[in-house]
Amino acid sequence: MNATLRIPFETLHTFGQMNVHLTHELQNVMATISETSGLLEDLAAFRTSGGGVDPARLEKLLRRIGEEAGRGQRLVSRINSLAHSTDAPAIRLDLGRVVRFMAEVSSCFPKSRTIRLDICDRCVALDAAPYTVQQLLYGCLQAAFRGLAPDQEVALSLRMEGNICVLRLSGLAKLAAADQEEPFPDRPTALAAEALDATLGLDRDAGILTLHLQCVTGGD
Amino acid sequence: MNATLRIPFETLHTFGQMNVHLTHELQNVMATISETSGLLEDLAAFRTSGGGVDPARLEKLLRRIGEEAGRGQRLVSRINSLAHSTDAPAIRLDLGRVVRFMAEVSSCFPKSRTIRLDICDRCVALDAAPYTVQQLLYGCLQAAFRGLAPDQEVALSLRMEGNICVLRLSGLAKLAAADQEEPFPDRPTALAAEALDATLGLDRDAGILTLHLQCVTGGD
Known part of the structure; x- marks a missing residue:
């Protein structure tokens, strides 16, 4: 204390x-x-x-x-x-639930966005700071929305691979060269990823963003 | 950066x-x-x-x-x-304005409270993190409200003494011995005071809480 x-x-x-x-x-x-x-x-x-x-x-x-x-x-x-989410510095989280919540929070800005969710049923548990997990997901979703046309939707899937949780955002816009120069992850997202020991990947040509996160329980 | x-x-x-x-x-x-x-x-x-x-x-x-x-x-x-208030880690603040705002924010909880404000006209400037100043003021106001009867009001004055800004909260309840055991400042308030190099004092018998804060400009 x-x-x-x-x-x-x-x-x-x-x-x-x-x-x-x-x-x-x-x-x-x-x-x-x-x-x-x-x-x-x-x-x-x-x-x-x-x-x-x-x-x-x-x-x-x-x-x-x-x-x-x-x-x-x-x-x-x-x-x-x-x-x-600021009540305690670390708790056991249901990652599926946090992802659903952040998709809900993020879908209304920068403007109204559609996110198609495909979240595995098995409870994916994580011992972490909820606000840090939210920050990481927020950063990923904001990056995923960049350059998206109003009628385009982003697909989000959450799957377990052993005890690694893989979040995949696909359907991202192929950005113009100038837009591509904006680094990903940005600083807040990079700091959150570092704190959670998470790995981020962005393939702008394929329009896919991935996030690998070590979990407490899992395995499909 | x-x-x-x-x-x-x-x-x-x-x-x-x-x-x-x-x-x-x-x-x-x-x-x-x-x-x-x-x-x-x-x-x-x-x-x-x-x-x-x-x-x-x-x-x-x-x-x-x-x-x-x-x-x-x-x-x-x-x-x-x-x-x-989280936009930037440090800005030049008008302390009178921040005090008014926090009195407004804090007056509705724990329950509706009346705070009589007496804030000096001269602009009291401070180079600091707005959220830290808010945290300090919030902690002081929450402590000031403890044990207060619904009809009691707290008086808040803000004055300059040289380039030290003195915030004084008076009319605080004389708490029972058991209630007095709760330490003041609590941890978040103490950390905010430390970050701002502020001095806190609480005289429960007199019902007065004081806060001394170094400012950029001032002098009555």
Whole structure:
């Protein structure tokens, strides 16, 4: 307890970045709710002063508020889960679950993205810092989304090879030479990979990114 | 750029804790909006099938949604500002502004608290990591709130003495002996104080907590 565990600043930075993106989405949600309820209040006030609220319009606007509130609840729940990932410096993780969560978190930025998941059923356990695993996955997914057309989707598979867990992202865009110059992994991702003793590979021509990670249990 | 700046795990943990508290508040906001709009949808559906929506009730429920949306926007904006505090490892800060922000962030948990602010007008500048300053202030405010009755308020003053900035929290509860055993500062706060070369003092009998911090500019 006396020894202070130190983590790279980049871990906190990545954590902040994820929250920045999620709160931007949430700001849009709150603005829509606020505007829609304001519009309804105007309509209701107009009605009491002799006008009328079209029932179909009323229901449509209320449905919009309900839908946005649902979207807001999902976003808040993600920010809350991210926040709880800092509860302890290391725990036993269900990697499949963390991958699902990060795919969910990452799919809304930089813009809405589709990720097709194929995650092996067997529980893949890992003793690690949840925030570091999240940082690594976030870095991989952000790299996978680079240069992707809006209609393109990325496929993510998670498989065990002995006690090595192999995460594979395929369907990545073939980037122009200028874009290819951006190094992969970037510094936060490289630091997370180093901390987890993970191996990263990116084949831009084939459009495939791989991540090898030593796990506690496994074997297909 | 090659040297990796390392920060204590506790910094990330405190950051996470603040987000946990803020998202709990936000979950309540979203739940209220969702329930109220659901109730309105039911009322509207009833109306179209022959019933009637009482205009006063309609307006009351819409006002509630609008108010909660406003509260939600303020909470989201705080989470967003916290997230942006991880943008850079050190910047020139306006300490008065950071204190105001942290008073705002901290006043909603553990439960709603009143903090009377008295912050000197002169810009108090500090070259430091915003998240570390926030962590220190958060730790002080949490300690100041301990054992406080719901109707008690804490007074916070910020003054310059030469180029030392003195933050003083007064009106703290006189805790029972058992409660006094909890050490102050706790570990995250002590680490933040150490990183900022700040001096902390707590006089539980007088109900006063002080923080001395070296600043870049100042002098009353």
